[in-house]
Amino acid sequence: MAAHAKLLLYIVVVDESGASSFRYTRSLLHSTLQLMGCKPRHAFEISRRVFDVVRGDPAEMEMESQGKSGGVQRYELPDAATSPRQFQFELYKRRTTVLIPRDLFLHLVCQALALYKYLAPNQRNHLTLACRIRERKESVTVLLCGTSGCGKSTLSTLLGSRLGITTVVSTDSIRHMMRSFVDDKENPLLWASTYHAGECLDPVAVSKAKARRKAKKRSGVSTNSGMDYEGSGDKVEGKPIGKKQMAIEGYKAQSEMVINSLDRLITAWEDRKESVVVEGVHLSLNFVVRATENHNTVLFPLYTYFPSIFLALSNYVENALLSVSFPVKVEL
Template identity: 25%
Template sequence: MDLQNDIVVRGKSYEMPFSKGVLARSLTAAGLKPSIAYRIAWDIYEMLKKENVKVIDKTDLRRRVYYYLISKNYDEVAKKYLLWRMVLGRRPIVILIGGASGVGTSTIAFEIASRLGISSVIGTDSIREVMRKVISRELIPTLYESSYTAWRVLRDDEENKYIKGFERHSEAVLTGVEGVIDRCLVEGQSVILEGTHLVPTLLKDKYLENAHVIFIVLTIYNEKLHKMRFYARGRVSSRPTERYLKHFKIIRLINDYMVETAKKRGIPVVENIKISETVEKCLNIITERLKTMIELEGLSEEDMLEEEA
């Protein structure tokens, strides 16, 4: 990290060295290209040095960056920057990135976390493993299967068994997911949750209707491209490629089901072809939701400039 020890940024209960890298990351999240973001961060640093500033309040720094962006005709970037800094500084947000196996929920979640400075990214597979430690196979046998093999332990040969098995597998994991969401909202901690188990029709309405919870579903519409993702992933990880390909038809059914149910619940669906484009689309969706949150609170841009971080 690029830390400058001669300028200190003071928050309400902390102090930290000014960092051009951290500021540039914030500007990149607001929509600037990394090269331009870093140049502006350097300009802000040089401006503070020229004024012989040794300590600057975080609110004052936010104001300076905002008006500097406006002066350079980056009006939309300035608005996004102000929104992100104010919201992430004072309000918890929970971002849910769902999608079938292989569509890239983990990759996109970590990219968004990096852009927004959110330190906590939790995969639903990890929550599933924890729940396996406390819930026996006899009690919930579907929990001990994969999302695409859970149908094998259904007691009845039900119609649409692949989706039924997937739903029952996901229901148990969602109990843990909802616990994580509740804790983060109570403690004021932002988090990104990602994984196959984030099923639009199974998550309770109180979460879908919460302005602080933002749900996005990823997909890959082209079957051939989806299958190629498993080959590519197999070259860089220990995940069993052949196992996924063996159950690829079921994974595609789950993919279609996730997309269909997301659209029914009004949850945005983003096709993940190119990582950079997917991240930008997701950030735009998140930004619009945050605008709604701020509008509901009745805050103006001036209010956001004045509010302490």
């Protein structure tokens, strides 16, 4: 029998097996709907409506639960004897919490979405995926690339806030973390500024390494992704190269060091089912391609270059990201 709760703060969504459950607040459901693609104001209204329906007339809820596996239930007090303080806490949970089957929960949310014209052929699947990400049963990794000063940090913060992703990481932070394990004399390349890293390399060694890579490429031998500047014993003629090319080679060498650590971090985030936004100048195109092949959580690599079109780009990126992950059709 459905339960009527005057004060409803938590909806505990219970899976069909009953083995797992997840507690939603209005703000958490709000962020889940934003992750799905709803506008913030619509997500606020839809989450409020869902909580109002669950808190509303018991007879109406019984009609909604027809054909669904179970209905709304009140939180049950534990049978075991507890301390007075623990009993008060359990009584508070009973007054503010209801349990609802996942099938009925998805049905109520989809009904509210339809009222605000959020329609899509696979609407329920999109909502289920958004819930799995919010419940940390799945995760996503967003890569944001671009040159310095183009707005990566601002855009990553906006995306994290918009999608409800609390972990926003810069590749500069990863580089600073790596510096804790080695001093500037042991690895001057790691301690150098990104655009002056070429000054830490030997121009002759760089030239010879480039010649070796070109020779291997002509012979059809696959080259290593790392920067081989120390030589492999091959007799290859090389000559010093210009400052611009040295700056590029220094950037590539430093980026390779940083993204090797980032690759391990992405693997750890995947294991913990933690969603994250990563931004930085060290995210090269080669790494982005490799990451999308090796990690199925990397949904959409993003690039920004021109600060003058930042606002237009931020709206475009947000819509593009959501259309790739959760294609919700909006008809207003």
